[in-house]
Amino acid sequence: MHEVSIALSLLDIAKRYCDREGYKGIESIGVKIGKASGVMSEALLFAFDAVKIDTIAEKAHLIIDEIPVSGFCSTCNNNFSVEETYVLCCPRCGDISFRLETGRELDIYEMEVF
Amino acid sequence: MKVKVVTRILEANDRIAVENRRLFNDAGVYVINLMSAPGAGKTSFIEQTISEICRGGKKLYRKLSIGVIEGDIAGTDDAQRIERLGIPVVQINTGSACHLDANMVNEVIVDLPLNDLNLLIVENVGNLVCPAEFKIGEDMKAMILSITEGDDKPLKYPLMFQESSALILNKIDLLPYTNVDIEKIKKDSLSLNKSLKIFEVSCKTGEGIAEWIEWLQSLVT
Numbered sequence: 001m002h003e004v005s006i007a008l009s010l011l012d013i014a015k016r017y018c019d020r021e022g023y024k025g026i027e028s029i030g031v032k033i034g035k036a037s038g039v040m041s042e043a044l045l046f047a048f049d050a051v052k053i054d055t056i057a058e059k060a061h062l063i064i065d066e067i068p069v070s071g072f073c074s075t076c077n078n079n080f081s082v083e084e085t086y087v088l089c090c091p092r093c094g095d096i097s098f099r100l101e102t103g104r105e106l107d108i109y110e111m112e113v114f
Numbered sequence: 115m116k117v118k119v120v121t122r123i124l125e126a127n128d129r130i131a132v133e134n135r136r137l138f139n140d141a142g143v144y145v146i147n148l149m150s151a152p153g154a155g156k157t158s159f160i161e162q163t164i165s166e167i168c169r170g171g172k173k174l175y176r177k178l179s180i181g182v183i184e185g186d187i188a189g190t191d192d193a194q195r196i197e198r199l200g201i202p203v204v205q206i207n208t209g210s211a212c213h214l215d216a217n218m219v220n221e222v223i224v225d226l227p228l229n230d231l232n233l234l235i236v237e238n239v240g241n242l243v244c245p246a247e248f249k250i251g252e253d254m255k256a257m258i259l260s261i262t263e264g265d266d267k268p269l270k271y272p273l274m275f276q277e278s279s280a281l282i283l284n285k286i287d288l289l290p291y292t293n294v295d296i297e298k299i300k301k302d303s304l305s306l307n308k309s310l311k312i313f314e315v316s317c318k319t320g321e322g323i324a325e326w327i328e329w330l331q332s333l334v335t
Contacts, residue, residue, distance in 0.1 A: 002211075002212055002213055002243075002244035002247060002248070005211065005213070005215065005244075005248075006123055006124070009123050009124055009125075009126055009127065010123050012126055013119075013121050013123065013125065013126070014119075017119055021117075031123065036273075037247075038243065038244070038246070038247050038273050039247075086272045086273075088269070088272075088302075088305050088306060089305065096305050096308060097308075106122060106123045106124060107120065107121065107122055107123060108119050108120065108121045108123060109118070109119070109120055110116055110117060110118050110119060111116070111117055111119050112115065112116050112117075113115055113117055114115065
């Protein structure tokens with residue numbers, strides 16, 4: 001639901017980078033979106049296409065790398081990765097004392113500029 | 115040409131949130147970001163908190179000087195309700211945005227008498243999803259779940275339960291009239307966030323409000 005705000009932040013970062021480094025336009029922006037970040041990829045793509053009009057990123061496409069949810073459980077000494085969006089307990093031992101390691105990402109990792 | 119640009123997408127928001135936090139800390143104000151779905155009772159809960167602090171015109175909790183920021187998509191009803199209680203309040207209308215962000219809060223800080231306050235409650239836009247993603251410069255996130263929303267909500271909307279330090283279960287006076295399993299709400303919430311502090315309150319009867327304020331007092335220096 002807040003994907004428009006995320007898309008606007010993305011554009012703002014990209015624009016400021018290009019202004020600073022002297023680039024004229026953007027062909028693509030690569031982002032990592034964790035599956036537990038609360039952001040839907042489809043909605044973000046839609047929002048980005050709507051907000052990029054008349055900006056330096058007008059022709060840019062968004063490349064989304066979805067990052068699965070993974071973590072480490074200190075009770076059973078187990079690294080795990082799951083398909084689900086959220087983890088409530090360690091998938092092996094069921095304990096709740098685990099640490100999420102990936103899945104909350106909301107990062108830009110590269111851009112193609114000219 | 116490909117270039118590596120490693121940046122958090124919400125970096126701009128986070129930067130302003132840090133600035134807000136510094137302004138609040140310098141003034142000695144503890145800030146609570148209060149979130150919930152629409153209709154869970156955020157404004158009523160703030161009203162009850164204020165009324166309990168100043169019950170019968172006598173300030174029972176002398177340590178607390180409270181101010182409020184009201185976040186709504188449109189309208190000033192909530193700010194008017196707080197203003198009637200004689201508390202400094204600012205209304206933010208987000209237009210269409212489904213959450214408050216750090217910049218919106220930054221713009222209204224100047225309208226609050228920060229130096230006279232030690233507690234600021236920021237009522238976020240009613241929404242159980244997006245507000246949890248955006249830092250606004252708060253010391254603590256707290257959320258309200260009214261029991262009539264159902265006992266399935268923690269597992270359906272886990273992020274807010276994970277991000278919050280306090281969970282206020284409101285409308286417990288309605289418990290006898292529903293099939294809601296309040297123990298399930300508590301168990302599921304704690305499985306998402308084992309350090310969550312849970313309060314059971316009724317804004318209608320005032321039950322549980324005193325316990326909440328005792329806890330607030332312990333946070334505010």
